Amino acid sequence: MNCKKKNLNILSFEDEPPYADILINSYQFYTYKNASDFSLPRYFNWNEQYGLTQVTYDGCIYKMTLKIYVHLQKRNMDVKINQFSKEYYIIPNEFISTDQFHQIDLSKTLQDQFYLDFYVNKIEKLIKKFSIGQIKHTYHFQKLLNSYYK
Structure with missing residues (x-):
């Protein structure tokens, strides 16, 4: 895809289901076909201002969707955040702080991998x-x- 500028699109609950039901057998956070972009990798952000937000990126547009609930399907998750964090990110198999999020290479983190734990x-x-x-x-x-x- 040839994109000169990264766009941001914020959607409301009317556009997508208010929950994210994550596939259990995939390393990435792919959802069941209840979302229009179920095959795009995603991560989640939680902060005090907006609550839980799902973020997908198709190569040109970051799409943020408000969510009430994310079902991680008994996935083993590493929790690397303080219980009093005002903001954190949920990436495949980890809860991380904002500082950690800005230090990772997101393209590698969101790259599909063989999900050995499953x-x-x-x-x-x-x-x-x-x-x-x-x-x-x-x-x-x-x-x-x-x-x-x-």
């Missing part, structure tokens, strides 16, 4: 589900249910 957690759950202890527990529970309903 797949490790999935494999751990499968191993637990099919472990000998879990199978025994399920068998005994089923036996208990069968004896109760006879």
Whole structure:
């Protein structure tokens, strides 16, 4: 895209849903198809003046949308902010301060990556589900249910 100037477009709740439902299996904050720009990477900003704002960038335009809620889908997040922060940013897998945000290379941070944590957690759950202890527990529970309903 050939853009001479970066534009800013602020949208209200009428233009987008008031929430952001983040895909669980993606490193980036892609949303389900409930937003017109679901395939654009995004980050979030919270401050005392505006509250929660979603920011997407398509190469030319920064689009800011007010949000009431962001669902991070049980994502492991590193919290690197003070609990009394007046402003912070939410980038993939981190809550960071304004100072930290201005020091990162946003193009690399928002670049899609293989989301290893998601797949490790999935494999751990499968191993637990099919472990000998879990199978025994399920068998005994089923036996208990069968004896109760006879």
